[in-house]
Amino acid sequence: MSMLRIFSLSLLLLAASRLLGLVRDVVVATQFGLSGHADAALVVLSFPDLAVSLLWGAAIPAVMVPRMAGRDTAHIAAEGARWSRLAALLFILAGMIVWWGRLAIVHLLAPGLNAPEAALAAQTLGWSALVALPAGAVAMVGNAMLQAQGRLQWQYTGQVVFNLGLIGGLIVAAQTGQFAWVAGGVVIAALARLLLMRRASRAALPAAAPGRTWPDAASLHSLGLALAASGLTVLYTLAARALMSDAGPGQLGVFQYAQRVGELPLHTVFAVASALALARLSAAESQGDSARAQLETRQWLRAMLWLSALIALAGMVAAPGVIRLLFGWGRMTAEAQQQVTEAMRWILLLLPLQAAQLVLATRLNSHRRIADQVLGYGAGLAALALVGALLPVTSWRGLAAYGAAWGAATAVLWWRLARHQADAQWRNAAVLLAALLVLAAAGAALRLMPLPWALDLALAAVLLAAGVWALLRFDPLGRLVRDRYTSRRLRRAA
Structure with a gap:
């Protein structure tokens, strides 16, 4: 094959x-x-x-x-x-x-x-x-x-x-x-x-x-470091679910359903994006071309930030319709669906942070800097524990702690990679901050001015289509995907 x-x-x-x-x-x-x-x-x-x-x-x-x-x-x-x-x-x-x-x-x-x-x-x-x-x-x-x-x-x-x-x-x-x-x-x-x-x-x-x-002993030592880096992000989910559950029966389900639907598109798309970008990064590293590797990292990070912001914005608009289509059956009441919708919008707000974390961690991993990843994820877990301890027991405490974890982890990973590459990527940092502010404003507006769920789905489809078109036309990695698809289609036609 x-x-x-x-x-x-x-x-x-x-x-x-x-x-x-x-x-x-x-x-x-x-x-x-x-x-x-x-x-x-x-x-x-x-x-x-x-x-x-x-x-x-x-x-x-x-x-x-x-x-x-x-x-x-x-x-x-x-x-x-x-x-x-x-x-x-x-x-x-x-x-x-x-x-x-x-x-x-x-x-x-x-x-x-x-x-x-x-x-x-x-x-x-x-x-x-x-x-x-x-x-x-x-x-x-x-x-x-x-x-x-x-x-x-x-x-x-x-x-x-x-x-x-x-x-x-x-x-x-x-x-x-x-x-x-x-x-x-x-x-x-x-x-x-x-x-x-x-x-x-x-x-x-x-x-x-x-x-x-x-x-052998060397393999077991490597396993210990890798476990410390990779296992901490799993703890984010477990800890946030436990904090949500503290608010009463059913709240763990609210987090689970919102996380499942909200994060699914980004992590599926990341599998595709990483397959396209990692080969280019690896080639640059193997040739000793650090300038090209930095350029590829900037472009990949910017593309993932724009793409995650687009998915998040369209998802926020579509959330009531998506939740109604998926969970509007059986024993899920209208009030229950509304709780999941609001939690899903918060999860979607965090997607640009998760996208940045995925790119930064992969880049650090290409340098075998696992200790930096452990530091970043450990800082995120500490932030989650601190917010969870300080906030009162409410239905949104787990969501706030989950957001604090991703914010702290992304900040530390960004700092470590910037120090390692001597490149702080201020332009991408501005893109991340702008995306978070826009998404926060959009979430607040949608909560104050709810639309019919069918109109939500139609508007989200238009936003997603327009955003994908813009990425394929103006973003460097988007143009690369478009050109590869176009050339393959032309070869098949020939």
């Missing part, structure tokens, strides 16, 4: 997996509304993947792929076997710890649940974690092996299978009234993804030759 076909298929599967994640949340909302049962289901459904991402999955590719890429199949098989053993051992122990402390974990993740719902969530979480944590960790090793082999499409296929299993368990639980089926869905989904990942990652590999049983 050609690289272009692999890239296109991977993007399609990535979008499908994220859309299925959205469908999963829609099923929870329509079946349980904004309630303690909905919050309990969201904790059980999201905990295994968030825990594996925090403790393993977000960092393991950064350590494994450089050690396997370009190596022979026997080496990849041996490395995969070593990391799989370590993953299984560590996360079997982690599953047992979760089982032992399941009630405390639920109180930590969703403090707003009442006693019966907390007990229900704890029992379901404990059973599912015993299987889902080790299965998820070993599946992440398979993901890294597939990346090293250039077979990216399979890791997104695994996520599609995982989300389908979760949705199936949710539907059965809602139809039968047996909440235990939520745990059953998690277990089935985790095992199905594990089997798929193991089969795909080892399909073209020989049996692992005898050798070391565990990864």
